[in-house]
Amino acid sequence: xxxxxDLQQLTQREYPYGFTTEIEADTxxxxxxxxxxxxxxAKKEEPEFLLEWRLRAxxxxxxxxxxxxxxxxxxxxxxxxxxxxxxxxxxxxGPKSLDEVDPALRGMFDKLGISLAEQERLxxxxxxxxxxxxxxxxxxxxxxxxLGIIFCSFSEAAKDxxxxxxxxxxxxxxxxxxxxxxxxSAVFSDGSFCYIPKGVRCPMELSTYFRINxxxxxxxxxxxxxxxxxxxxxxxxxxxxxxxxxxxxxxxxVEIYAHDDAEVKYSTVQNWYPGDRNGKGGIxxxxxxxxxxxxxxxxxxxxxxxxxxxITWKYPSVMLxxxxxxxxxxxxxxxxxxQQADTGTKMIHVGKNTKSxxxxxxxxxxxxxxxxxxxxxxxxxxxxxxxxxxxxxxxxGDDCGAHTVPYLDVRNTSSQVEHEASTSRISxxxxxxxxxxxxxTEDAVNLIVNGYCKEVFRHLPMxxxxxxxxxxGVSLEGSVG
Amino acid sequence: xxxxxxxxxxxxxxxxxxxxxxxxEIGAGEVxxxxxxxxxxxxxxxxxxxxRDGYKVTAGEVLYQGKDLLSLAPELRAREGVFLxxxxxxxxxxxxxxxxxxxxxxxxxxxxxxEELDPMDFLAxxxxxxxxxxxxxxxxxxxxxxxxxxxEKKRNEILQMSVLEPRLxxxxxxxxxxxxxxxxEVAGAVQGLRDSARAIVVITHHQRLLDYLxxxxxxxxxxxxxxxxxxxxLAIELEKNGYAWAAALPQEGAA
Numbered sequence: 001x002x003x004x005x006d007l008q009q010l011t012q013r014e015y016p017y018g019f020t021t022e023i024e025a026d027t028x029x030x031x032x033x034x035x036x037x038x039x040x041x042a043k044k045e046e047p048e049f050l051l052e053w054r055l056r057a058x059x060x061x062x063x064x065x066x067x068x069x070x071x072x073x074x075x076x077x078x079x080x081x082x083x084x085x086x087x088x089x090x091x092x093x094g095p096k097s098l099d100e101v102d103p104a105l106r107g108m109f110d111k112l113g114i115s116l117a118e119q120e121r122l123x124x125x126x127x128x129x130x131x132x133x134x135x136x137x138x139x140x141x142x143x144x145x146x147l148g149i150i151f152c153s154f155s156e157a158a159k160d161x162x163x164x165x166x167x168x169x170x171x172x173x174x175x176x177x178x179x180x181x182x183x184x185s186a187v188f189s190d191g192s193f194c195y196i197p198k199g200v201r202c203p204m205e206l207s208t209y210f211r212i213n214x215x216x217x218x219x220x221x222x223x224x225x226x227x228x229x230x231x232x233x234x235x236x237x238x239x240x241x242x243x244x245x246x247x248x249x250x251x252x253x254v255e256i257y258a259h260d261d262a263e264v265k266y267s268t269v270q271n272w273y274p275g276d277r278n279g280k281g282g283i284x285x286x287x288x289x290x291x292x293x294x295x296x297x298x299x300x301x302x303x304x305x306x307x308x309x310x311i312t313w314k315y316p317s318v319m320l321x322x323x324x325x326x327x328x329x330x331x332x333x334x335x336x337x338x339q340q341a342d343t344g345t346k347m348i349h350v351g352k353n354t355k356s357x358x359x360x361x362x363x364x365x366x367x368x369x370x371x372x373x374x375x376x377x378x379x380x381x382x383x384x385x386x387x388x389x390x391x392x393x394x395x396x397g398d399d400c401g402a403h404t405v406p407y408l409d410v411r412n413t414s415s416q417v418e419h420e421a422s423t424s425r426i427s428x429x430x431x432x433x434x435x436x437x438x439x440x441t442e443d444a445v446n447l448i449v450n451g452y453c454k455e456v457f458r459h460l461p462m463x464x465x466x467x468x469x470x471x472x473g474v475s476l477e478g479s480v481g
Numbered sequence: 482x483x484x485x486x487x488x489x490x491x492x493x494x495x496x497x498x499x500x501x502x503x504x505x506e507i508g509a510g511e512v513x514x515x516x517x518x519x520x521x522x523x524x525x526x527x528x529x530x531x532x533r534d535g536y537k538v539t540a541g542e543v544l545y546q547g548k549d550l551l552s553l554a555p556e557l558r559a560r561e562g563v564f565l566x567x568x569x570x571x572x573x574x575x576x577x578x579x580x581x582x583x584x585x586x587x588x589x590x591x592x593x594x595x596e597e598l599d600p601m602d603f604l605a606x607x608x609x610x611x612x613x614x615x616x617x618x619x620x621x622x623x624x625x626x627x628x629x630x631x632x633e634k635k636r637n638e639i640l641q642m643s644v645l646e647p648r649l650x651x652x653x654x655x656x657x658x659x660x661x662x663x664x665x666e667v668a669g670a671v672q673g674l675r676d677s678a679r680a681i682v683v684i685t686h687h688q689r690l691l692d693y694l695x696x697x698x699x700x701x702x703x704x705x706x707x708x709x710x711x712x713x714x715l716a717i718e719l720e721k722n723g724y725a726w727a728a729a730l731p732q733e734g735a736a
Contacts, residue, residue: 428534433571436531437585437641438559438592447584451575451624 028085040085047162057175057185064179070342071371084187150195157193172255172292180251181288191222196231207236221252227262234265252287260295272308279338282310289316293325301328303459305468307475317346320354327356330456335368344374349382358389364400365479371403378415385415393423446473482509484680490541499525501705510677517702518724523684527653531565560592564647568654570634573625581625610643631658651682656690668693688720701727
């Protein structure tokens with residue numbers, strides 16, 4: 001195991017900014033076995049079925065090997081050297097004030113226009129009371145409650161709504177789905193649960209940002225969204241503020257289940273710590289996200305802006321089961337410095353007259369490597385299915401890479417599948433034109449890149465889109481000249 | 482007041498000398514036309530003045546409002562009031578024309594220590610200017626130069642000039658690719674932007690443009706240097722006799 005990264009060592013070395021990792025008494029021993037899983041389930045006071053589910057996932061995980069097909073490189077992960085359960089951080093564990101936070105991180109907060117109170121929350125400054133967000137969250141919750149919408153942590157849902165959890169957990173991403181999904185199923189710490197009753201249109205965007213402690217859900221997050229017939233919800237995950245975490249490996253699972261005529265819009269801005277300029281450190285973000293359009297005329301739409309993480313491995317997908325259902329995937333993925341991303345989507349057409357749209361915009365700068373990997377499958381029964389895919393890559397500089405790996409598997413002759421791909425560079429002419437009109441080089445790059453991503457940004461909720469534009473600029477800082 | 486003073490300018494591109502000792506003085510309020518055959522260095526002159534990469538100044542100096550122009554980055558030249566009307570305006574997909582122009586205006590205003598314009602005020606201003614230039618309002622919302630006809634691109638350059646209000650405007654073959662009606666309109670629009678505080682350099686192949694935009698001075702560039710200068714009459718003689726005639730004239734002494 002000479003090559004194996006000692007995760008603990010590595011994370012400690014990478015966080016010289018006052019983030020402490022004091023081990024408290026309420027922590028599972030390092031490594032993973034059935035006892036650790038029993039401990040997690042017991043600590044969370046989970047119903048019996050959930051423990052059984054976790055154990056089945058674990059036993060299956062033992063039979064799997066880590067996937068090596070993604071176009072990313074990293075040293076082997078020692079899964080026995082991870083701590084899988086740790087009680088929520090006690091007060092005082094974080095930095096005492098913003099003065100103790102990395103100045104580079106604070107500079108980024110300022111550029112993104114994040115308030116001081118929010119900066120304190122995001123950088124884990126120990127506060128006696130989280131003022132703003134608590135009151136906001138509480139008022140949200142009562143308003144949602146009146147409509148019968150459930151929006152809470154996964155742990156709460158397991159206790160308060162076990163029937164729903166039991167029925168839907170694993171119904172979209174089975175515990176046995178893949179190596180990382182199985183691991184998540186065995187050890188998931190917490191996450192979000194969202195239930196929209198029949199015919200209800202959720203009147204506000206549901207954001208993990210407003211759920212208390214959302215930033216502390218840990219490295220194995222689990223999200224489950226259920227949309228009953230005729231309901232609608234727009235769900236936002238993440239925020240544009242940079243997020244640091246002492247755990248290097250993140251393996252989350254998101255499941256969305258849409259009944260007849262239901263619509264779920266899921267928007268992500270992912271800005272985990274990407275590592276330093278030389279590619280040291282950073283989060284490994286290995287995520288399984290999938291939606292099931294189970295009902296007829298249902299719709300699931302993924303929009304993602306991925307700027308963070310050292311390695312991103314994720315393919316938000318839609319299973320189009322119900323006749324006339326619609327799946328969409330709009331993505332901007334940025335890799336700068338030594339970041340690597342292997343991301344895309346899967347659209348599985350099963351129902352008749354199902355439709356899917358894929359728009360992927362990859363941006364590579366520095367030594368970044370960006371791969372689009374997408375599957376469009378039209379099964380034999382999917383008469384009249386249609387897909388449109390557009391995969392564009394933008395290169396900034398000479399040391400980066402862009403790769404496009406589309407898989408098409410069409411078994412119905414009445415279907416229509418279109419794929420367009422392009423690779424381009426920011427041209428000297430474009431840069432000079434902008435500079436001749438008075439824009440500095442970085443502003444010019446920002447403008448050109450934002451124009452390139454416009455098709456994706458317009459699918460984000462307005463405020464999120466504005467923030468995402470700023471974030472893109474910050475992420476690409478220093479990539480030209 | 483002297484707006485631009487070019488002295489003994491030598492410049493090369495890809496190691497090949499193109500400008501070889503060019504001298505030119507342009508005062509505020511003046512319009513100068515620079516004419517010359519292909520390859521004489523007209524566009525190189527425009528590029529060097531605007532600071533485009535790929536050109537190396539090997540000798541000489543350029544003073545803009547009395548200050549060294551060549552030491553400034555392209556964006557600083559622009560913010561100081563130097564505008565280049567591009568021969569081939571560049572497309573920027575996904576960026577609305579007005580958004581681009583507002584970013585430019587605000588970069589310049591910020592440089593001058595002025596407040597940035599808010600989007601509504603700016604839009605009203607641009608609409609008024611576009612109307613004066615006969616530009617269709619739907620071009621304002623479209624991506625910069627994308628899908629524009631040749632004439633629309635050139636008019637869009639003049640719209641930018643009219644909004645950015647430069648002190649020194651260099652128009653590089655703004656007439657190329659325009660039909661006769663468009664030419665008249667564009668020339669008329671530039672004529673309308675003449676101002677006692679502004680100098681305009683018009684680079685052109687053809688005398689036609691100068692029928693509508695009457696220059697104070699006409700210079701003939703050949704072999705990287707100005708071989709002769711005169712008033713509007715020189716352009717007419719050129720049209721009659723060709724550039725070979727001008728190149729054969731005895732050179733004026735360095736100004």
